[in-house]
Each structure stands twice: as C-alpha cells, then as structure tokens.
Amino acid sequence: LLLKKSNWINRSKEKLLQKKGKALDFSQQAQLYYQGQAYPLRLIEQTKKRTILIFDKEVFLLYYHHYDEVLFQKHVDNFYKEEAKEFVPLLVEKWSDQMALTPTNIRFRKTKRQWGSCSGKNVLSFNTMMMKLPQDVIQYIVIHELAHIQHKHHKKSFWELVEKYMPDYKQHVTELKKYTT
Known part of the structure; x- marks a missing residue:
C-alpha cells in the first residue's frame, strides 16, 4: 500500500513544505542559522523511535529513527519557537x-x-x-x-x-x- 501511494505521499509532502516556506536542506552539508551564525546540522540515525534536535552551541544534532523531512522541519521550527x-x-x-x-x-x-x-x-x-x-x-x-x-x-x-x-x-x-x- 505504501509503495502504491508513495508518489501521492511525496507530492503531499512537497505541498506541505511549500505552504510552510522554503524547504530546509537536510543533506550532510546542511546548516542552520542561529542568531546570525551558521552552524552545521548533523543527521544521526538511531534505534530509538523518536526524533530529537539538540544544539550544543557548536553544532545542531538531529537524531532520528526514520528519515522524514516534514518531521525534521517541525523539530527545527519548534527549536526556533x-x-x-x-x-x-x-x-x-x-x-x-x-x-x-x-x-x-x-x-x-x-x-x-x-x-x-x-x-x-x-x-x-x-x-x-x-x-x-x-x-x-x-x-x-x-x-x-x-x-x-x-x-x-x-x-x-x-x-x-x-x-x-x-x-x-x-x-x-x-x-x-x-x-x-
């Protein structure tokens, strides 16, 4: 079922990101800005079934179980909030x-x-x-x-x-x- 609906899921995800603004880059070269400074964003896959964003004043660490850019964006937005x-x-x-x-x-x-x-x-x-x-x-x-x-x-x-x-x-x-x- 997921394979059948994968195109629809991806299109829906893109529409959501477009509504919310420019999509963030979640590649290994990604950066997030905080108070005018660019900091590297490191994605770390983990076995724990949760996503968490940590900023240690030098680097942003995004721990995740399942790669989901919409969820990642929510965590970044929540950090700024x-x-x-x-x-x-x-x-x-x-x-x-x-x-x-x-x-x-x-x-x-x-x-x-x-x-x-x-x-x-x-x-x-x-x-x-x-x-x-x-x-x-x-x-x-x-x-x-x-x-x-x-x-x-x-x-x-x-x-x-x-x-x-x-x-x-x-x-x-x-x-x-x-x-x-």
Missing part, C-alpha cells in the same frame, strides 16, 4: 524599561511576511524565525515594535523614537532586507 520564547521576552523587558513602553502581551508564531507586529491593543507578535537573525537585528525588531506602542504609523515621529534608542537603526533595516521570513 522555544528559543524565541526564551530570548525575545528578555529583550522586550530590557527595551520596554528603557523606552517606558509596555506591551500588553507578547506572542510568537512562524509567519511568511513579517518579522514582528504591534496590534492596536499593544500586543507584540514576533516571527519565531527571527532567531536566525543576528542579535542586533533582533534588537532592532524589538525596538521597532515597541515604538509602535506610542506611534501606530511609520511617520517621522516613529522613526525619531526608534533612532533615539538605536541610532544606527538604518543599518539594521538594510541588513534585515537581506533576509526573508
């Missing part, structure tokens, strides 16, 4: 204190088009994939979204507030344009 939930609130707290602007809540999700947003109710949302970006660019995104608590637009007063807390913000805007979500 958990890291964002741990790292970004610390930045929000730091900059929130300095800027005297407090969000009502912070949310995280993987999005296709935005690195962050600020709702009308001052809820900050961040793209979990921002954990691939350099730390200074991540800080720029946090400052940018916090500034939207005071200014719900991108007029001169908004950019003046961003510049007050990050004088070199234009450099980060330029760098951010190199990346896709």
